[in-house]
Amino acid sequence: MNIPQDIIARLNELPIEAVADKLGIYVRRHKALCFKHDDHNPSITFSTSKNIYKCWVCGIGGGPIKLVQDKNACDFQTACVWLGQEFNISWSERKTYRNVIKRTSPKKLQLTKHKEETSMFDKEVFTWLIDNTTLLDSAKFFLFKERCLNEDIVQKQRIGSVVNSFNIVNALVNKFGEDTCLRTGLIRKSCNGRYFYFYTPCLLFPYYDQDGILIGVQSRYLGANKKVPRFQFASSQKTRLYNLPILNSLKRGDKLYISEGITDCLALLSDGLNAVAIPSATILPLEDLIFLKNYELHMYPDQDEAGEKAFIALQRFFINHYSIVKKEALPEGVKDYCDYHVKKQEING
Incomplete structure (x- = not known):
């Protein structure tokens, strides 16, 4: 397999800690237990500035591709394919100009070159998915009964759901063709046939940039299988902030909340607060x-180690950019802002 150099570079630009998360490596304060030896004290260090990792005991280390090689005990090409599948980065095997020119006329060469253009994120396919999914019963129960979210807010965010993956796979293939669907990564194929990338039943959260262009879709699994990842993400590039279009309605100095996760963001929005979310x-x-950095920033960190870690990281980032993010305290016994929102709704009847 010939993996283009620009694709290799793109894979090695994937955030190293996001890759570790996909691999099931628990990273805390940029450190993790080494998976290559019996490690009781975290000996792997992650550098987000250099986008590399290193074990200070056994010496393994490198960038995102090397991390996959070491963790999955696979070769370079297999690691690249795995990263491409996990982060929805696709490519076709490209032949050199010399090899192609021997077998094709200039006209055919032009057609071949056009055919081999790749698309990381097919906005048309994913937009159709968002436009053609609605909130089914399990999704409504989760959003409106369990999380007590405002229905108008949820509708404005264009959140949908999928329960029957067989139906959505057939609909996508009928609309766009199998090759296009496979190229987007939204549909996969095995010896048992085609299957949907996102585990179902699930919610679908669309990510838009500040101009309202769809740049990603994140799922939230609603089933009972504990072995299934709760969140999956497909995007056109590195993971982005959720609800970026809200910045268009804000002016310098306005209050803005940063939440950890989409449901907390929706809870803040339901309470009439301006909010964006880190994934x-x-x-x-x-x-x-x-x-x-030009807004008055606030955050209700989740009441756990991960939440505190996220707040500290954000605090350091904004201090380095001559801004601050204010920490808001949740009541005792409340795990996150969404939990706080639910309890307030219960009190208010």
Whole structure:
């Protein structure tokens, strides 16, 4: 397999701690237990500035591709394929100009070159998915009964759900064709046939940039299988902030909350507060966070180690950019802002 150099570079630009998270490596304060030896004290250090990792005991280390090689005990090409699948980065095997010119006319060469263009994120396919999914019963129960979220807010965010993956796979293939669907990564194929990338039943949260262009979709699994990942993400690039379009309605100095996760963000919005969300405590979209420094920033950190870690990381980031984020305290016994929101709704009847 010939993996283009630009693809290799893109894979090695994936956030190293996000890759570790996909691999099931628990990272706390940029450190983790080494998976190559019996490790009781975290000996792996992650450098987010250099985007590398290193074990100070056994010496393994490198970038995102090398991390996959070491963790999955696989070769370079297999690691690249795995990263491509997990982060929805696709490519086709490209032949050199010399090899192609021997077998094709210039006209055919032009067609071949056009055919081999790749698309990381097919906005048309994912937009159709968002436009053609609605909130089914299990999704409504989770959002409106369990989480007590405002229905208008949920509708404005264009949140949908999928229960029957067989139906959605068939609908997508009928609309766009199997090759296109497979290329997007939204549909996968095995010896048992085609299957949907997101585990179902699930919610679908669309991510838009500040111009309202769809840049990603995140799922939230609603089933009972504990072995299934609760969140999955497909995007056109590095993970971004959720609800970026809200910045268009704000002016310098306005109050803005940063939440850990989408449901906390929706709870803040339901309470009439301006909010954006980082995808998780371990993923900070720095390229978007820089746009927040001119607002009055607040955060209700989750009441656990991960939440405290996320707040400290955000605090350091904004201090380095001559801004601050104020820590808001949750009541005792409340795990996160969404839990706080639910309890307030119960008290108010």
